[in-house]
Amino acid sequence: xxxxxxxxxxxxxxxxxxxxxxxxxxxxxxxxxxxxxxxxxxxxxxxxxxxxxxxxxxxxxxxxxxxxxxxxxxxxxxxxxxxxxxxxxxxxxxxxxxxxxxxxxxxxxxxxxxxxxxxxxxxxxxxxxxxxxxxxxxxxxxxxxxxxxxxxxxxxxxxxxxxxxxxxxxxxxxxxxxxxxxxxxxxxxxxx
Amino acid sequence: xxxxxxxxxxxxxxxxxxxxxxxxxxxxxxxxxxxxxxxxxxxxxxxxxxxxxxxxxxxxxxxxxxxxxxxxxxxxxxxxxxxxxxxxxxxxxxxxxxxxxxxxxxxxxxxxxxxxxxxxxxxxxxxxxxxxxxxxxxxxxxxxxxxxxxxxxxxxxxxxxxxxxxxxxxxxxxxxxxxxxxxxxxxxxxxxxxxxxxxxxxxxxxxxxxxxxxxxxxxxxxxxxxxxxxxxxxxxxxxxxxxxxxxxxxxxxxxxxxxxxxxxxxxxxxxxxxxxxxxxxxxxxxxxxxxxxxxxxxxxxxxxxxxxxxxxxxxxxxxxxxxxxxxxxxxxxxxxxxxxxxxxxxxxx
Numbered sequence: 001x002x003x004x005x006x007x008x009x010x011x012x013x014x015x016x017x018x019x020x021x022x023x024x025x026x027x028x029x030x031x032x033x034x035x036x037x038x039x040x041x042x043x044x045x046x047x048x049x050x051x052x053x054x055x056x057x058x059x060x061x062x063x064x065x066x067x068x069x070x071x072x073x074x075x076x077x078x079x080x081x082x083x084x085x086x087x088x089x090x091x092x093x094x095x096x097x098x099x100x101x102x103x104x105x106x107x108x109x110x111x112x113x114x115x116x117x118x119x120x121x122x123x124x125x126x127x128x129x130x131x132x133x134x135x136x137x138x139x140x141x142x143x144x145x146x147x148x149x150x151x152x153x154x155x156x157x158x159x160x161x162x163x164x165x166x167x168x169x170x171x172x173x174x175x176x177x178x179x180x181x182x183x184x185x186x187x188x189x190x191x192x
Numbered sequence: 193x194x195x196x197x198x199x200x201x202x203x204x205x206x207x208x209x210x211x212x213x214x215x216x217x218x219x220x221x222x223x224x225x226x227x228x229x230x231x232x233x234x235x236x237x238x239x240x241x242x243x244x245x246x247x248x249x250x251x252x253x254x255x256x257x258x259x260x261x262x263x264x265x266x267x268x269x270x271x272x273x274x275x276x277x278x279x280x281x282x283x284x285x286x287x288x289x290x291x292x293x294x295x296x297x298x299x300x301x302x303x304x305x306x307x308x309x310x311x312x313x314x315x316x317x318x319x320x321x322x323x324x325x326x327x328x329x330x331x332x333x334x335x336x337x338x339x340x341x342x343x344x345x346x347x348x349x350x351x352x353x354x355x356x357x358x359x360x361x362x363x364x365x366x367x368x369x370x371x372x373x374x375x376x377x378x379x380x381x382x383x384x385x386x387x388x389x390x391x392x393x394x395x396x397x398x399x400x401x402x403x404x405x406x407x408x409x410x411x412x413x414x415x416x417x418x419x420x421x422x423x424x425x426x427x428x429x430x431x432x433x434x435x436x437x438x439x440x441x442x443x444x445x446x447x448x449x450x451x452x453x454x455x456x457x458x459x460x461x462x463x464x465x466x467x468x469x470x471x472x473x474x475x476x477x478x479x480x481x482x483x484x485x486x487x488x489x490x491x492x493x494x495x496x497x498x499x500x501x502x503x504x505x506x507x508x509x510x511x512x513x514x515x516x517x518x519x520x521x522x523x524x525x526x527x528x529x530x531x532x533x534x535x536x537x538x539x540x541x
Contacts, residue, residue: 008523015508022249022507032253 042127047110049128050103052143056088056122059096063114063123071107072114075100077154078161088120099144099151105131106139195384196223199313223316227305235456236267242502249506277445285442286343293340294443294450300332301457308464309383311474311486322383323375326465327368330420333458334360337429340451341439352438355513356422356429362520363419363426369528370413373535374398374406374469387473394477399470402535409531410470412524414497417462419520421455424505431510463497464490 033040042048059076076096079085085094114123133139146154200219201207207215240255244262247254259265281290306329307322309315319325334357341353375381378389378398390397399410419426430438437443440451467473471493474486511519 004522015504018507019503022503025251026245026248028248028251030248030253031251034253034256 042129044127046127047112047125049105049126049131050108050114050141051124051126052101052103053122054098054101054143054145056120057098057101058088058092058094058120059098060119062117062119066113066117068111068113069107069109071104073100073102074098077158080157088122090120092120097146097154099146099154101143103141103143104139105141106136195313195315195318202313227316228302231302231305231453231457234460235453236271238456238459238498239267239270240264241499245499245502246506271449274445274449279445279447282345282442284345286345289339289343291447293336293343294447294454296336296339297333297454298450298457300329300336301454301461303329303332304461307383308461309387309468309473310490314487315384318382318384321381323371323381323386323465323469326461327364327371330458330461331360331364333454337439340443344439344442346442348436348441349439352429352435352441356439359419359422359426359428359516362517363416366412366416366520366524366528367420369525369532370409370416371469373409373528373531376532376535377401377539383468387468387475390472391475393479394472397470397472402538405531405535405538406470409528410466412528413466413470416520416524417466418501418504419516421458421462423459423501425508425511426516427510428513428516459498459501460494463494463501466497467493
């Protein structure tokens with residue numbers, strides 16, 4: 001019987017304690033940050049959207065090789081002998097036209113592995129996180145500044161150069177072969 | 193209907209020139225529309241209030257966007273959403289009962305409004321058995337809940353409906369007994385006369401009568417009425433975490449909205465009964481405050497109780513089924529019997 005009344009007393013007392021707690025919280029400042037209106041400052045080193053400073057990119061493809069999910073796609077064209085592409089901010093000479101630098105943020109896993117190998121610090125993570133789109137294809141970010149005409153021109157030039165090189169090499173090879181043949185003939189004639 | 197008629201006559205004298213049948217019809221329809229409008233507005237406001245209270249008790253903000261100031265239009269947007277949503281009736285459901293259930297629940301809730309005394313003059317129907325009427329009409333809702341749960345042909349719904357039936361029928365007993373303690377003293381069941389009997393200042397209210405006996409009766413009534421309207425900590429019939437949604441699992445769109453509307457209307461009704469019977473209805477706590485009109489006091493007191501219901505909801509976890517029955521049969525019922533006995537003795541002596 002005593003336990004019965006004790007239970008009732010305890011039930012009411014503890015409920016009042018609980019109501020006191022909720023009453024206090026009713027007037028506590030809410031912790032909610034009203035996101036689109038108020039944006040919380042992200043830490044400087046947040047790993048959000050990738051950004052590439054194309055002026056600093058030397059097209060070494062270190063980032064492409066480091067990427068575990070293959071979301072970076074780079075195409076380069078060798079610069080001509082007389083062409084000067086300038087230097088990067090840390091004094092490296094640029095020897096390649098980077099005609100394509102695509103990053104598919106839809107694939108990116110934000111591991112930051114591409115950032116560390118970059119010799120010039122051109123690729124980096126930014127605190128920018130609002131890049132949602134309605135179309136997955138819009139998540140393919142293109143950083144190269146070349147126009148399609150420039151690209152095709154450069155590629156055409158490279159193709160021609162390569163052809164010329166290949167022709168030269170073939171000619172050289174042929175010449176070497178002929179020289180060999182001639183030498184062999186010489187040998188034959190000698191042995192006879 | 194007499195006081196209501198008088199009220200409208202004073203407001204619009206030309207009504208007395210109309211033939212009786214026309215006047216009665218018009219007054220009746222207008223009153224029902226007024227009450228329905230009040231229920232709808234109250235439900236919208238209470239939903240908004242509940243979301244805000246729950247949010248702030250959890251250190252959140254709750255709805256903030258719709259309508260500008262603190263999301264005041266959020267319940268309106270929700271209601272429109274419910275209106276235009278697809279109305280789904282499960283293939284194996286009992287269609288007639290399924291459609292009838294929300295109607296019954298809401299009708300029972302609205303019918304309770306017939307005897308609420310808003311002020312000295314405005315009471316839709318001044319029955320001499322007003323309290324008895326309201327108790328019997330509000331227990332109608334059980335049929336609706338049971339019907340909805342059964343017709344859904346879903347085990348969660350049926351569990352919820354069974355719990356609702358057992359819980360609401362059990363808790364009707366302490367509710368009625370707690371009110372009986374007051375009725376015994378006042379000697380009337382008319383809601384209007386119950387309030388008039390309490391006129392004076394705050395100490396003449398029934399809560400402070402036979403102190404502390406009626407105060408305990410008030411407490412018992414409040415706890416039991418929470419269970420009557422399926423509010424936390426007694427929300428077992430719809431316990432989301434164990435029964436998905438209880439009796440309204442299968443309901444969607446406007447049918448669900450009517451269950452909801454009925455629930456909020458019931459919240460107001462039980463608070464209004466407590467106000468009428470224990471807290472002096474439309475009367476001001478002090479004579480000096482009599483210049484504030486009665487309906488404001490009435491709605492204000494009822495809203496305070498509604499707020500306490502919400503406060504409790506966001507404080508307490510849900511009870512277990514056996515604890516629910518224990519509270520009813522082993523605590524509330526014996527205590528209310530004891531109070532009736534003691535008040536009877538006090539009166540006799």
